[in-house]
Amino acid sequence: MGTRAQMAGFLLAGGALALSGCTQAGTTAVSRPRPAVATVTPATPDPTPTPPPTLKPGARGEHVKALQRRLKELGYAPGPIDGRYGNLTQMAVWAFQKVNRIKVSDTVGERMWAALENPKAPRPVSKRREPERVDVDLRRQYLVVYKAGRPVLISHISSGSGEHVLTPTGDFRTGRRVSGWETSPLGRLYNPVYFYGGIAFHGSLSVPRYPASHGCVRLPMNVAEEFPKLVGTNVPVHVRRPE
Numbered sequence: 754m755g756t757r758a759q760m761a762g763f764l765l766a767g768g769a770l771a772l773s774g775c776t777q778a779g780t781t782a783v784s785r786p787r788p789a790v791a792t793v794t795p796a797t798p799d800p801t802p803t804p805p806p807t808l809k810p811g812a813r814g815e816h817v818k819a820l821q822r823r824l825k826e827l828g829y830a831p832g833p834i835d836g837r838y839g840n841l842t843q844m845a846v847w848a849f850q851k852v853n854r855i856k857v858s859d860t861v862g863e864r865m866w867a868a869l870e871n872p873k874a875p876r877p878v879s880k881r882r883e884p885e886r887v888d889v890d891l892r893r894q895y896l897v898v899y900k901a902g903r904p905v906l907i908s909h910i911s912s913g914s915g916e917h918v919l920t921p922t923g924d925f926r927t928g929r930r931v932s933g934w935e936t937s938p939l940g941r942l943y944n945p946v947y948f949y950g951g952i953a954f955h956g957s958l959s960v961p962r963y964p965a966s967h968g969c970v971r972l973p974m975n976v977a978e979e980f981p982k983l984v985g986t987n988v989p990v991h992v993r994r995p996e
Contacts, residue, residue, distance in 0.1 A: 808861040812838040820861060823869050824849060828907045830976045844973050847962060848909040851893040857962060875904055879991035881924065886989040887954075889970060891920060892996075894962070896954075896970065898983050906983055911960045911971040918952075918968030925949045925990040930981055939967040944977045948990045954980060 805816055818836040824845045825831055832841030843859055850857045852875045853868045875897045878888045884902040889895075891912050898906040913920040917939060925948040935942045935955075943956030954970045956977025965971070972980060 804863065805866050807863075808838055810838050810840075810843050810859050817842070820846075820869075827869075827872055828904050830906065830908055830973065830979070832975050841973060841975050844909040844960060848895045848907050851890075851895045851909070852907060875907060876995070878993035878995050879924065881989065881991060883989045885985075886991060887927070887948075887984060889920075889990065889992040891922065891964075891992060891994045894964065896972075898980070900983065906976070906979065908972060908976045909960060909962075911957070911962075911966055912964045913966050913968040914964045916967070920964075920966070920968055920970060920992060921949055921952065922992045922994055923949075925992065927984055927986055927988045927990060930986070932981070942969065943974065944981050945969075946981055946984060954984075 805819070808817060808820060813836055815836065817838045818834055820838075821831040821834045821836075821842055824842070825834065827849070829845040829848055830841070831845040832839065846859070846861060846865070847857050849855075849868070849872070850865065853865075853873045855865055855868060875888070875890075875895075878890055882902075884899065886899050888897045888899070889910070889912075890897075894910050894912065896908055896910050897904045928947050930944070930946045931942075932944060935945055937951065942953060945953035945955035947953040952968050952970075954972055954977075956974045957966070957971040958974065959965070960971045960973050
């Protein structure tokens with residue numbers, strides 16, 4: 754038998770062989786592959802969304818279509834969804850700005866895009882809130898048609914300028930109507946729906962941002978096409994000049 758020192762050296766050598774993967778004397782040491790370490794790639798942050806562009810009359814393209822679709826969804830009447838920012842879309846923009854207390858302009862900017870995401874409901878003009886009615890806000894120049902208690906049409910208007918007759922305030926009901934053009938002593942009315950004597954809702958080729966009629970409530974032509982279909986006879990009409 755060897756000395757204790759020889760035995761200790763053998764044990765140390767054997768331990769080293771065992772650690773190196775050898776099981777028998779004389780075999781070639783084989784290194785075990787190290788386990789692969791997964792490489793974690795940092796997540797790429799989502800790119801900041803590009804804000805919609807500022808739109809003005811005459812603009813064209815997909816952003817105008819998106820604007821028109823959204824206005825239509827909310828009950829405004831932008832005209833055809835054709836990607837063209839024309840007169841009908843412009844008047845729908847005015848109506849939306851009025852309801853949402855945004856400064857009325859032809860421009861669709863950052864504030865309006867944000868409001869389109871979280872729009873305000875129109876404020877009733879009267880304490881009388883029949884499920885089916887028409888509310889007219891003379892101060893802000895827009896009307897709202899309600900069906901089953903919900904607004905289904907919101908439109909820019911132009912009311913009486915006072916040069917001949919101011920549009921009267923009060924509570925009325927719809928009455929006589931005419932399909933197509935009717936000539937009155939003060940001009941031509943398209944699809945008029947009367948609610949107080951000779952005062953009617955009617956389509957007009959001119960519906961400016963300010964009161965300009967002879968007492969009637971002028972509507973954009975596309976709105977005048979739909980208004981008689983939505984509003985029957987003897988429907989309550991509330992005309993006010995709210996603060």
